[in-house]
Amino acid sequence: MPLSTSSNFARPDDAFxxxxxxxxxxxxxxxxxxxxxxxxxxxxxxxxxxxxxxAIVLAKRRMIDGxxxxxxxxxxxxxx
Amino acid sequence: xxxxxxxxxxTQFGYRRHPDQDxxxxxxxxxxxxVVGAGPVGLSLAxxxxxRGQRVVLLDDADRIGEGSRAICFSKRSLEYxxxxxxxxxxxxxxxxxxxxxxxxxxxxxxxFNLLPDDGHKRPAFINxxxxxxxxxxxxxxxxxxxxxxxxxxxxxxxxxRNDSVALTIETPEGAYRLHAQYVVACDGARSSLRQMxxxxxxxxxxxxxxxxxxxxxxxxxPTERWFWFDPPFHAGRSALLHxxxxxxxxxxxxxxxxxxxxxxxxxxxxRPRIARMLGHDKFEFEWISLYKFQCRRMDRFVHGRVIFxxxxxxxxxxxxxxxxxxxxxxxxxxxxxxxxxxxxxxxASLLESYHVERSLAADENIRESTRxxxxxxxxxxxxxxxRKAVLSLAKETExxxxxxxxxRLSVPCSYDSPLSSPDADAWRGGPLPGCSMLDxxxxxxxxxxxxxxxxxRKDGTDFTLLSFSNGAAIDAPEGVKDIRIGGEGGLADPSGxxxxxxxxxxxxxxxxxxxxxxxxxFRHPTREAIAAALSRAQGLNRRLA
Numbered sequence: 001m002p003l004s005t006s007s008n009f010a011r012p013d014d015a016f017x018x019x020x021x022x023x024x025x026x027x028x029x030x031x032x033x034x035x036x037x038x039x040x041x042x043x044x045x046x047x048x049x050x051x052x053x054x055a056i057v058l059a060k061r062r063m064i065d066g067x068x069x070x071x072x073x074x075x076x077x078x079x080x
Numbered sequence: 081x082x083x084x085x086x087x088x089x090x091t092q093f094g095y096r097r098h099p100d101q102d103x104x105x106x107x108x109x110x111x112x113x114x115v116v117g118a119g120p121v122g123l124s125l126a127x128x129x130x131x132r133g134q135r136v137v138l139l140d141d142a143d144r145i146g147e148g149s150r151a152i153c154f155s156k157r158s159l160e161y162x163x164x165x166x167x168x169x170x171x172x173x174x175x176x177x178x179x180x181x182x183x184x185x186x187x188x189x190x191x192x193f194n195l196l197p198d199d200g201h202k203r204p205a206f207i208n209x210x211x212x213x214x215x216x217x218x219x220x221x222x223x224x225x226x227x228x229x230x231x232x233x234x235x236x237x238x239x240x241x242r243n244d245s246v247a248l249t250i251e252t253p254e255g256a257y258r259l260h261a262q263y264v265v266a267c268d269g270a271r272s273s274l275r276q277m278x279x280x281x282x283x284x285x286x287x288x289x290x291x292x293x294x295x296x297x298x299x300x301x302x303p304t305e306r307w308f309w310f311d312p313p314f315h316a317g318r319s320a321l322l323h324x325x326x327x328x329x330x331x332x333x334x335x336x337x338x339x340x341x342x343x344x345x346x347x348x349x350x351x352r353p354r355i356a357r358m359l360g361h362d363k364f365e366f367e368w369i370s371l372y373k374f375q376c377r378r379m380d381r382f383v384h385g386r387v388i389f390x391x392x393x394x395x396x397x398x399x400x401x402x403x404x405x406x407x408x409x410x411x412x413x414x415x416x417x418x419x420x421x422x423x424x425x426x427x428x429a430s431l432l433e434s435y436h437v438e439r440s441l442a443a444d445e446n447i448r449e450s451t452r453x454x455x456x457x458x459x460x461x462x463x464x465x466x467x468r469k470a471v472l473s474l475a476k477e478t479e480x481x482x483x484x485x486x487x488x489r490l491s492v493p494c495s496y497d498s499p500l501s502s503p504d505a506d507a508w509r510g511g512p513l514p515g516c517s518m519l520d521x522x523x524x525x526x527x528x529x530x531x532x533x534x535x536x537x538r539k540d541g542t543d544f545t546l547l548s549f550s551n552g553a554a555i556d557a558p559e560g561v562k563d564i565r566i567g568g569e570g571g572l573a574d575p576s577g578x579x580x581x582x583x584x585x586x587x588x589x590x591x592x593x594x595x596x597x598x599x600x601x602x603f604r605h606p607t608r609e610a611i612a613a614a615l616s617r618a619q620g621l622n623r624r625l626a
Contacts, residue, residue: 032463036470044480 003054121391122267123218128416130227141235153402175207272393284377298364400488417595431620442494456486506604511584
């Protein structure tokens with residue numbers, strides 16, 4: 001997998017914080033607009049379609065995991 | 081209005097009874113090839129086949145050339161094909177030449193592009209020409225070719241596939257008659273009745289957004305460029321296109337919403353204020369108004385036994401990219417030499433399978449490109465709209481944003497991953513790969529006349545051609561293969577060096593070109609054996625590879 005998932009920032013907390021702070025004061029709608037622009041800017045900087053595809057797969061797995069978790073919870077509730 | 085009168089006279093054709101309709105008893109006329117549909121694709125295919133010596137029956141259910149401008153953008157590739165069919169000059173003389181497009185967002189220009197920035201090509205990136213002119217010139221050309229029998233108001237109503245032929249039932253104003261053909265080529269458009277007769281489906285994606293085309297006649301000072309707007313001030317929230325045609329006619333294309341009522345929207349009194357808002361005046365007349373939705377779809381198989389599909393009957397795309405008529409013409413040039421070889425018994429019928437392989441690849445590419453353009457113009461969800469908004473706003477200050485703005489990606493020849501191509505055995509830097517279209521470049525004849533490589537290619541008819549770069553003693557082309565030599569004694573000169581440059585060629589390099597101008601193989605140091613093997617493969621004679 002060409003996508004690097006090891007920690008690349010010397011100070012990861014700074015990176016996370018920078019993104020969090022960028023969203024401060026935005027409505028959900030504004031945040032979504034901002035994210036769209038940020039994703040496109042970063043995707044272009046990476047400039048490698050395979051890396052981008054891998055990143056999409058990795059990000060999508062969160063959605064699938066989330067859905068499965070929801071289903072499991074529903075099943076457990078039904079069993080109870 | 082003298083111009084309009086001549087135009088009308090040109091487009092009306094008479095039905096004429098043919099002796100095939102009066103054959104006694106049970107005997108039925110036999111023909112090698114019947115082409116159904118006299119649009120740009122069917123007409124071009126018939127001319128190409130006739131120039132190769134085939135007798136062609138061309139049937140059309142109407143008695144006139146279609147109304148409205150319809151297809152207007154014809155690509156460099158199509159013009160080079162029409163050069164080979166003897167109609168290129170007429171098309172270009174009448175058409176308006178363009179290569180520059182501009183993309184606007186609101187009132188601001190985001191960027192401009194030039195589709196043919198370098199010199200040294202015989203033909204421009206595009207011409208705009210009303211489809212009825214293109215068809216009229218092709219019909220005129222057909223009158224020089226006794227091999228073609230063009231029958232108006234001949235409608236195919238039934239088709240029966242047999243092992244050795246296809247039986248057609250044809251309805252005319254004077255009743256029905258039957259014909260047998262070795263091959264039938266269906267160029268009968270997106271609503272192809274032959275496609276239904278062979279029972280093939282036509283699956284794909286329907287787009288719900290509606291677009292309004294208005295061709296208006298006016299004198300205007302706009303340059304001959306393709307102008308495309310996202311969210312223009314005169315048509316808020318939607319897209320618009322302005323493009324020049326001959327005779328002071330302008331193509332205007334406005335995106336409407338998916339719920340617009342077509343009957344109401346098409347009324348000239350409702351279209352007029354929209355156009356007036358765009359132009360800032362209402363000094364124009366309507367030539368044609370049409371409202372349409374897109375479909376992007378293709379047949380699963382383009383070859384159904386002895387019935388072969390070409391153009392819109394086989395594949396349909398959205399119009400933003402000039403990929404409809406141009407890809408149909410590429411179908412015709414791809415098919416005609418193969419069908420000719422099969423009819424002459426020079427290649428096995430399996431060669432026709434490569435038509436399906438190559439042109440369905442092209443159809444997939446065209447559908448992919450035009451679907452992306454359409455989705456960009458008419459986003460499918462809030463998030464797609466949001467991403468588009470981000471791209472349009474990034475385009476104002478970044479180069480990558482401009483490149484992501486998709487207001488239509490215009491037709492370029494597809495490269496084929498084809499069983500007919502021989503892979504490179506040598507190392508090359510640049511030049512068209514096997515499966516790619518030949519490139520044009522200026523040459524000079526021995527007499528010192530300026531010409532182009534595409535002229536040399538089509539001279540004396542297009543066949544397999546060995547384009548070789550002289551190294552003193554150039555290798556002889558195999559029998560039946562034409563020779564184009566660059567440099568050396570008796571060869572063409574390459575005064576600008578562009579031939580060698582565009583082909584990444586060094587002395588002794590050679591390209592084997594197919595009759596449709598595609599590269600079959602290329603060699604740094606050609607041998608007779610290697611050329612012969614590549615030729616046999618490209619002709620479908622290599623059983624193992626076909």
